[in-house]
Amino acid sequence: MANVHVFCFFASYVVALGLEGLAVARRSGALRSLSFGFALAGLIAHTFYLVARSNAADLPPLLSSSHDWLLVLAWLAVVFDLTLSTILSAVGRGVPMGLFLLPVVLLLIGASDLVGEATSPAMSSATDAVRRSAEERALRGWGMLHASLLVFGIGGVIVGFLFSIMYVVQHRRLKHPRAVPNALSLPSLATLARLNWWSVIVSFPLLTLGMLTGVRLVYLSQQTQGPISFSDPLVVGSGVVWVLMVGFLVWLLRSDHVGGRQVAWRTIWAFGLVLATLLGLQVLFKGHTSAPAHRTTAAVEQSRSAEIEGTTRQ
Amino acid sequence: MNVQVAYCSHQSTPLALRERLAFASVEQLTRAYETLRATFPDSEHVVLSTCNRVEIYAAQDDTSAALTQEQVAEFLSRFHGVSQNDLAGALLWQKGPEAVRHLFEVASSLDSMVLGEPQIVSQVKEAYRVAQDNDACGPLTHALFQGAMRVSARVRSETALAVGRVSVASVAVGEFGKSIFDRFADKTVLVIGAGEMAEETLRYLKDEGARGIVVVNRSLERAQRLAADWNGTARPFEELDTWLSSADVIVSTTGSTEPIVDVARFQAARAASDGKPVFILDLATPRDFAPAVADIDENVFLYDIEALQATCEQNRRQRVREIERAHRIIDEETERFLHDIYHKATGPIISQLRAGWRKVCEDELDQLFAKFDRLDPEERQGIERSVERIVNKLLHPPLEALRDEARKGTPHGLLDALKRLFFTGQ
Numbered sequence: 155m156a157n158v159h160v161f162c163f164f165a166s167y168v169v170a171l172g173l174e175g176l177a178v179a180r181r182s183g184a185l186r187s188l189s190f191g192f193a194l195a196g197l198i199a200h201t202f203y204l205v206a207r208s209n210a211a212d213l214p215p216l217l218s219s220s221h222d223w224l225l226v227l228a229w230l231a232v233v234f235d236l237t238l239s240t241i242l243s244a245v246g247r248g249v250p251m252g253l254f255l256l257p258v259v260l261l262l263i264g265a266s267d268l269v270g271e272a273t274s275p276a277m278s279s280a281t282d283a284v285r286r287s288a289e290e291r292a293l294r295g296w297g298m299l300h301a302s303l304l305v306f307g308i309g310g311v312i313v314g315f316l317f318s319i320m321y322v323v324q325h326r327r328l329k330h331p332r333a334v335p336n337a338l339s340l341p342s343l344a345t346l347a348r349l350n351w352w353s354v355i356v357s358f359p360l361l362t363l364g365m366l367t368g369v370r371l372v373y374l375s376q377q378t379q380g381p382i383s384f385s386d387p388l389v390v391g392s393g394v395v396w397v398l399m400v401g402f403l404v405w406l407l408r409s410d411h412v413g414g415r416q417v418a419w420r421t422i423w424a425f426g427l428v429l430a431t432l433l434g435l436q437v438l439f440k441g442h443t444s445a446p447a448h449r450t451t452a453a454v455e456q457s458r459s460a461e462i463e464g465t466t467r468q
Numbered sequence: 469m470n471v472q473v474a475y476c477s478h479q480s481t482p483l484a485l486r487e488r489l490a491f492a493s494v495e496q497l498t499r500a501y502e503t504l505r506a507t508f509p510d511s512e513h514v515v516l517s518t519c520n521r522v523e524i525y526a527a528q529d530d531t532s533a534a535l536t537q538e539q540v541a542e543f544l545s546r547f548h549g550v551s552q553n554d555l556a557g558a559l560l561w562q563k564g565p566e567a568v569r570h571l572f573e574v575a576s577s578l579d580s581m582v583l584g585e586p587q588i589v590s591q592v593k594e595a596y597r598v599a600q601d602n603d604a605c606g607p608l609t610h611a612l613f614q615g616a617m618r619v620s621a622r623v624r625s626e627t628a629l630a631v632g633r634v635s636v637a638s639v640a641v642g643e644f645g646k647s648i649f650d651r652f653a654d655k656t657v658l659v660i661g662a663g664e665m666a667e668e669t670l671r672y673l674k675d676e677g678a679r680g681i682v683v684v685n686r687s688l689e690r691a692q693r694l695a696a697d698w699n700g701t702a703r704p705f706e707e708l709d710t711w712l713s714s715a716d717v718i719v720s721t722t723g724s725t726e727p728i729v730d731v732a733r734f735q736a737a738r739a740a741s742d743g744k745p746v747f748i749l750d751l752a753t754p755r756d757f758a759p760a761v762a763d764i765d766e767n768v769f770l771y772d773i774e775a776l777q778a779t780c781e782q783n784r785r786q787r788v789r790e791i792e793r794a795h796r797i798i799d800e801e802t803e804r805f806l807h808d809i810y811h812k813a814t815g816p817i818i819s820q821l822r823a824g825w826r827k828v829c830e831d832e833l834d835q836l837f838a839k840f841d842r843l844d845p846e847e848r849q850g851i852e853r854s855v856e857r858i859v860n861k862l863l864h865p866p867l868e869a870l871r872d873e874a875r876k877g878t879p880h881g882l883l884d885a886l887k888r889l890f891f892t893g894q
Contacts, residue, residue: 327647328644329762331644342646344649345650413765414766
């Protein structure tokens with residue numbers, strides 16, 4: 155398990171994506187099954203990697219670092235892809251979900267490599283179970299809630315973004331049947347519009363709650379070794395993204411007679427901007443910044459071992 | 469057997485020209501048959517005019533009465549007011565065994581836009597029936613079209629050509645309609661026209677759960693009949709604009725020679741609606757909806773016959789194996805049909821020849837037995853059998869030659885020679 159590297163599942167997903175593309179081009183069920191197999195193999199390796207990382211940091215992957223957090227997001231996207239593909243295949247609809255989702259998965263994994271593997275300072279101060287105070291336990295709880303809400307909220311944004319792309323592709327095919335070949339088997343426009351709507355409706359409250367818990371977390375972090383500032387670029391950027399989401403939601407709710415394609419295009423722009431901003435901030439600022447220097451997972455491990463050793467001697 | 473076919477189909481001719489060459493109504497067909505009869509009195513004719521093809525079949529007993537491609541092109545040019553230049557290259561031509569094979573392929577739906585669609589069989593039957601009503605058929609076209617029905621049934625039963633979605637309507641509903649809506653139970657379906665295509669489309673929409681069906685037709689009586697069959701409502705043609713604005717699915721299959729819904733008319737209908745998606749299936753030829761209607765707004769999805777071609781081509785490719793099997797059946801049936809026809813053509817000559825020689829033998833034997841009246845019955849029978857054997861041996865070479873020639877086509881030369889050699893003056 156410890157030997158699993160990011161490259162293992164990244165390569166599996168690349169192969170799965172290539173096979174999915176070939177399966178669509180050749181309308182081959184066998185290639186689609188093979189693609190599913192590679193994606194599943196990648197998911198297993200991905201899971202092993204996250205478990206190993208979590209064990210090493212003694213933190214859930216959502217809390218340990220931005221690197222792990224992004225990999226959890228990618229992991230959820232693959233689980234969503236495989237689950238939906240299985241369900242749709244069972245009802246006789248061979249929708250090539252992977253063709254849309256796997257590029258995002260690869261993008262997330264690529265971004266995770268750029269953000270580095272440093273453990274969040276606020277969280278690293280709360281890793282020692284022996285010395286953990288009530289405040290630190292609260293910090294860890296709020297951190298978990300904050301990260302979970304954000305990861306599911308951003309997951310909803312990704313799904314909405316992809317459903318909107320599917321809508322635009324399907325719409326174009328239906329408007330220009332002679333220009334666009336019917337190679338992709340996609341859900342109906344009505345279904346895609348409904349799924350798009352629900353992805354907005356679900357992701358917005360999750361992101362809002364994620365923002366609120368984030369504010370609480372920033373407040374709590376002031377009493378830790380790694381306090382997070384309200385002027386932290388990630389905090390400010392997330393606030394901007396949330397305002398953008400509010401604006402988009404208001405427009406969506408007030409637009410009764412707007413065509414589905416226009417909604418899809420605006421979703422693509424809004425959600426695309428949200429994703430680009432969040433990923434860009436993560437890559438540029440390597441997660442939350444704070445006064446003390448970041449400690450790597452290895453350093454945390456080393457420090458904890460020394461402390462445990464000292465406690466044992468006493 | 470002299471058979472010719474002049475045809476233009478979706479494979480060779482653009483929709484715009486097919487629309488101009490189509491025989492859209494029974495009245496137009498009746499006039500066409502009158503003109504054909506007057507122009508080519510020694511020929512039998514069947515005109516097959518559908519959304520995807522216009523074909524004129526001709527057959528004659530006499531080789532000298534055989535039609536040429538130029539003659540048929542001239543007829544079409546004059547009848548429809550289309551210049552010969554426009555027809556050049558678009559009007560294809562087959563004769564003899566190839567013409568027979570072409571009809572068998574058409575009737576078996578091998579040449580259809582949607583491979584294996586059942587609709588073409590009834591369209592060929594209908595064309596044959598109308599030709600009969602107009603006294604345009606004869607023994608050759610009877611045999612030809614009855615043969616086509618038989619071949620079509622065989623192809624359907626012995627291959628998987630008819631499995632899955634096969635008609636234009638089913639592809640339209642299944643491939644396009646279901647890509648727009650996820651269900652049809654809550655949709656209003658407007659049917660303009662009450663023809664066979666409308667029924668075909670309604671069948672598939674009903675299968676998908678459509679309930680609210682409104683039929684609008686110039687003949688309210690026909691609309692009521694169709695609506696009753698599908699548990700729908702018939703409305704007068706004057707209410708068309710109202711229903712255009714409220715319908716989710718529009719199926720138009722009228723026989724109108726001009727578009728009945730232009731951009732201005734549909735724009736007005738859209739203005740009165742809430743801009744919801746509308747799925748328009750224009751299955752008429754000529755088209756009932758102006759093509760520019762599709763560009764009115766992003767939620768108008770308009771499909772005409774030609775727009776379905778790409779999907780049909782995909783289906784066709786998926787069924788290549790079945791096509792090969794169907795072609796084998798058609799080749800076999802074409803050969804059998806031609807053999808039967810040629811056998812029928814040579815049969816009377818052979819019978820006449822045998823009867824003539826038998827008569828000569830009987831006369832001679834009667835004279836012989838009158839002279840030798842002491843012969844007992846056994847001796848008489850022996851003589852009769854010997855004479856019969858001599859006749860058979862003498863007739864064998866010319867009849868075999870006739871059979872051999874008949875395998876390659878009607879042996880007109882040999883038949884004429886036999887007639888002159890043995891039945892001079894008859």
